Amino acid sequence: xxxxxxxxxxxxxxxxxxxxxxxxxxxxxxxxxxxxxxxxxxxxxxxxxxxxxxxxxxxxxxxxxxxxxxxxxxxxxxxxxxxxxxxxxxxxxxxxxxxxxxxxxxxxxxxxxxxxxxxxxxxxxxxxxxxxxxxxxxxxxxxxxxxxxxxxxxxxxxxxxxxxxxxxxxxxxxxxxxxxxxxxxxxxxxxxxxxxxxxxxxxxxxxxxxxxxxxxxxxxxxxxxxxxxxxxxxxxxxxxxxxxxxxxxxxxxxxx
DNA sequence: CCCTGATTCGC
DNA sequence: GCGAATCAGG
Numbered sequence: 001x002x003x004x005x006x007x008x009x010x011x012x013x014x015x016x017x018x019x020x021x022x023x024x025x026x027x028x029x030x031x032x033x034x035x036x037x038x039x040x041x042x043x044x045x046x047x048x049x050x051x052x053x054x055x056x057x058x059x060x061x062x063x064x065x066x067x068x069x070x071x072x073x074x075x076x077x078x079x080x081x082x083x084x085x086x087x088x089x090x091x092x093x094x095x096x097x098x099x100x101x102x103x104x105x106x107x108x109x110x111x112x113x114x115x116x117x118x119x120x121x122x123x124x125x126x127x128x129x130x131x132x133x134x135x136x137x138x139x140x141x142x143x144x145x146x147x148x149x150x151x152x153x154x155x156x157x158x159x160x161x162x163x164x165x166x167x168x169x170x171x172x173x174x175x176x177x178x179x180x181x182x183x184x185x186x187x188x189x190x191x192x193x194x195x196x197x198x199x200x201x202x203x204x205x206x207x208x209x210x211x212x213x214x215x216x217x218x219x220x221x222x223x224x225x226x227x228x229x230x231x232x233x234x235x236x237x238x239x240x241x242x243x244x245x246x247x248x249x250x251x252x253x254x255x256x
Numbered sequence: 257c258c259c260t261g262a263t264t265c266g267c
Numbered sequence: 268g269c270g271a272a273t274c275a276g277g
Binding site for chain 3: 003036
Binding site for chain 1: 259260261262263
């Protein structure tokens with residue numbers, strides 16, 4: 001699979017939307033979780049809550065260097081060892097950029113404590129999801145929560161009721177009631193419940209209130225359970241491989 | 257063990 | 268540029 005504009009757009013939206021790399025990889029299809037992460041970093045968008053990222057010390061950098069199978073540590077003649085095997089001072093900061101250029105003795109001016117704008121500007125979210133829920137009494141409390149965005153298998157944005165702008169409400173005569181999709185699909189497998197081990201065969205149609213996924217244990221090596229594998233791959237048989245019953249002439253082959 | 261993102265490095 | 272392999276924390 002190649003990174004087309006469309007796939008990159010989906011990746012970017014989902015990444016900024018808070019989806020995990022695995023979910024993005026599943027949605028995109030054809031790429032691994034690592035591929036998604038690698039691409040995301042190459043795109044310049046990163047800095048997301050990482051479980052491993054909670055370490056930022058300037059102490060002795062542990063020589064975490066990968067030595068696959070080469071570079072036998074044979075200490076040959078020391079005279080030839082003129083190469084200063086020093087660790088390259090590359091304190092890879094995640095999002096900060098103090099840029100300690102060549103002026104260590106000169107006290108730098110007061111560094112502006114940038115909040116989180118960070119990075120090189122271009123990496124900032126192009127579509128900073130503005131909290132359109134301001135003003136809504138039922139949604140105000142969600143403002144401090146991480147925005148959760150879900151995407152359909154094709155990468156389309158699935159907006160929850162709270163995300164709808166409701167630009168011109170016709171005239172809601174009745175009072176608003178809190179959406180309770182959980183009542184119908186509480187036991188169903190939602191998009192966010194999908195992973196590599198549950199069948200992702202869609203049940204119903206996206207947008208319908210009870211749309212969900214099969215959720216059965218997958219047929220190992222396939223994205224669907226055994227039952228739906230039959231349907232999925234039968235449906236995807238190439239045209240040439242399908243053998244529609246040859247239309248026999250009326251009355252069958254002529255026999256004389 | 258599972259998950260997560262970060263990083264490295266051969267291709 | 269890409270992504271598997273690897274690392275490392277939760």
